[in-house]
Amino acid sequence: MSVRGKAFIAGAYEHPLRTIPNKTVQQVHAEVAAGALADAGLSFSDVDAYFCAGDAPGFGALSMAEYLGLQLTHIDNTETGGSSYLLHVQHAAEAIAAGHCHVALITLAGLPRSSGAGIGGAGRFGSAPEVPFENFFGLSIVAGYAMAARRHMYEFGTTSAQLAEIKVAAASHAQHNPNAFLQNTVTVEEVLQSKMVADPLHMLDCCVVTDGGGALVVVSPEVARKLSRHSVPVLGTGFAVKHVNNGRIDLTHTGAVVSGPRAFTEAGLSPGDIRYASIYDSFTITVLTTLEDLGFCEKGKGGEFVSGGGLQAPFGKLPFNTDGGGLCNNHPSNRGGITKVIEAVRQLRNEAHPAVQVPNCQFALAHGTGGNLATRMGSATLILGQEV
Amino acid sequence: MSFLPLADVEMNNETQPFWDALHNNTLLLPRCTSCASVVWYPRAHCPVCFSTELEWEEMSGRGTIYSYSIVAKGNGRWKESGPYVVAYIELSEGPRILTNIVNVTPSEVHINMPVTAVFDTGDDGRVLLRFTSVSTS
Numbered sequence: 137m138s139v140r141g142k143a144f145i146a147g148a149y150e151h152p153l154r155t156i157p158n159k160t161v162q163q164v165h166a167e168v169a170a171g172a173l174a175d176a177g178l179s180f181s182d183v184d185a186y187f188c189a190g191d192a193p194g195f196g197a198l199s200m201a202e203y204l205g206l207q208l209t210h211i212d213n214t215e216t217g218g219s220s221y222l223l224h225v226q227h228a229a230e231a232i233a234a235g236h237c238h239v240a241l242i243t244l245a246g247l248p249r250s251s252g253a254g255i256g257g258a259g260r261f262g263s264a265p266e267v268p269f270e271n272f273f274g275l276s277i278v279a280g281y282a283m284a285a286r287r288h289m290y291e292f293g294t295t296s297a298q299l300a301e302i303k304v305a306a307a308s309h310a311q312h313n314p315n316a317f318l319q320n321t322v323t324v325e326e327v328l329q330s331k332m333v334a335d336p337l338h339m340l341d342c343c344v345v346t347d348g349g350g351a352l353v354v355v356s357p358e359v360a361r362k363l364s365r366h367s368v369p370v371l372g373t374g375f376a377v378k379h380v381n382n383g384r385i386d387l388t389h390t391g392a393v394v395s396g397p398r399a400f401t402e403a404g405l406s407p408g409d410i411r412y413a414s415i416y417d418s419f420t421i422t423v424l425t426t427l428e429d430l431g432f433c434e435k436g437k438g439g440e441f442v443s444g445g446g447l448q449a450p451f452g453k454l455p456f457n458t459d460g461g462g463l464c465n466n467h468p469s470n471r472g473g474i475t476k477v478i479e480a481v482r483q484l485r486n487e488a489h490p491a492v493q494v495p496n497c498q499f500a501l502a503h504g505t506g507g508n509l510a511t512r513m514g515s516a517t518l519i520l521g522q523e524v
Numbered sequence: 525m526s527f528l529p530l531a532d533v534e535m536n537n538e539t540q541p542f543w544d545a546l547h548n549n550t551l552l553l554p555r556c557t558s559c560a561s562v563v564w565y566p567r568a569h570c571p572v573c574f575s576t577e578l579e580w581e582e583m584s585g586r587g588t589i590y591s592y593s594i595v596a597k598g599n600g601r602w603k604e605s606g607p608y609v610v611a612y613i614e615l616s617e618g619p620r621i622l623t624n625i626v627n628v629t630p631s632e633v634h635i636n637m638p639v640t641a642v643f644d645t646g647d648d649g650r651v652l653l654r655f656t657s658v659s660t661s
Contacts, residue, residue: 265538268533268535269564269621272529272530272533272652273622274528274529274595274598274599274624275622278595279593282595283610284591286591286635287590331596332596333597334594334610335593335595335596336593337593380564382564382571382619383562383618385620387590
């Protein structure tokens with residue numbers, strides 16, 4: 137069964153703040169939910185399905201349904217890190233296509249900045265079987281991605297300056313976003329001179345740590361037709377889990393190798409059709425590897441692809457993360473993900489900032505990366521359109 | 525021993541022989557008697573062919589560096605340990621496993637560097653499997 141054209145994103149909302157003191161996580165979930173429902177022209181009483189991931193407190197959707205006051209016939213707590221919310225869009229589209237629900241609400245919220253949690257995952261590790269074999273070696277989140285970058289450099293000759301180009305493009309977009317956590321432009325030199333965190337990744341290769349959140353409302357075609365707001369159809373979805381596969385670690389490929397083609401096939405499109413891409417950017421290397429794996433360029437040629445303004449809106453080869461992305465704008469709950477879909481919706485609605493709006497943006501792609509790059513991860517790809 | 529933190533590792537019936545062997549300066553991993561895969565990390569079944577007929581086998585403790593990072597400053601108990609080297613090493617027997625490279629100047633570490641096991645044991649009996657350069661061992 138294909139979900140192509142069977143569900144629409146009718147509401148999208150990103151919390152405007154990047155530091156939110158004196159609020160609870162559930163309160164921020166409620167604020168972004170209200171924002172997305174208002175954007176769609178719907179209310180809490182219209183919601184019959186709710187989706188959240190590990191950032192939601194307690195029993196996840198069970199706890200949140202009660203807190204929000206929702207009456208639900210369908211829920212989903214699927215937790216795949218930063219890719220969760222893109223996978224939730226796929227799951228919502230599937231549930232809507234199956235007739236299980238009509239109005240699905242997806243929320244993300246977190247307060248890592250105010251709580252002092254700093255950079256890192258919001259993952260539930262606890263008693264996971266890999267913990268005694270991986271967590272006691274001082275492996276920071278950054279170091280895991282740094283090892284992927286090091287291996288990419290070794291196999292393909294990728295350079296730190298090429299990775300820096302990704303941050304430069306994101307920063308050039310963020311200067312137009314009044315809500316972005318970092319709004320200053322940067323040069324390749326400035327990235328290379330920023331503090332080394334985990335060699336070869338510098339401070340400016342890393343995403344920001346922000347409070348905040350976002351929400352999406354996914355609806356059936358019947359509901360979408362009744363709304364005055366421009367609803368964005370889901371055209372293609374793909375997901376894959378990639379793990380260490382009994383020690384056969386391959387650090388230079390991600391699950392996007394599988395999720396991308398699945399999404400393109402469902403949408404009946406190819407990478408050349410995509411005018412705008414939201415690419416999960418926890419670190420610069422995340423973007424580089426993902427672009428290759430999604431087929432926007434040949435494997436190993438990502439460095440060339442991103443150089444010379446390749447990712448800069450509106451006229452680069454592939455304008456990306458026009459909100460400034462996780463590298464500059466927002467990475468709420470240390471995962472973002474939902475913000476990738478939100479900016480893609482803005483582009484398709486022609487509501488991105490005029491300086492970065494891609495002209496005639498007919499098709500957009502959003503990609504989420506969750507967990508640890510290439511070793512224990514969930515990859516989720518969505519292809520969205522202006523119309524079916 | 526190195527000067528990096530050791531850990532209180534939680535063992536269970538699936539992993540106890542691995543940890544017990546480290547105390548005897550031996551690297552033991554399960555090998556599948558059905559498909560001959562070496563199983564990493566240790567568990568009670570083979571994730572390649574799903575057989576539960578595994579036998580513990582001594583590994584060479586030798587390998588090469590697959591990738592690495594020099595961490596400037598760690599988190600938590602690792603805050604004062606930097607710069608230190610986190611690495612995936614490829615064991616001669618196949619699996620690529622996470623570890624630290626110790627007793628080597630971080631700037632001298634490189635991909636493909638031959639390494640050998642260090643059974644890093646504290647006075648309190650805690651032990652972790654780390655690796656060092658073959659030339660410095």
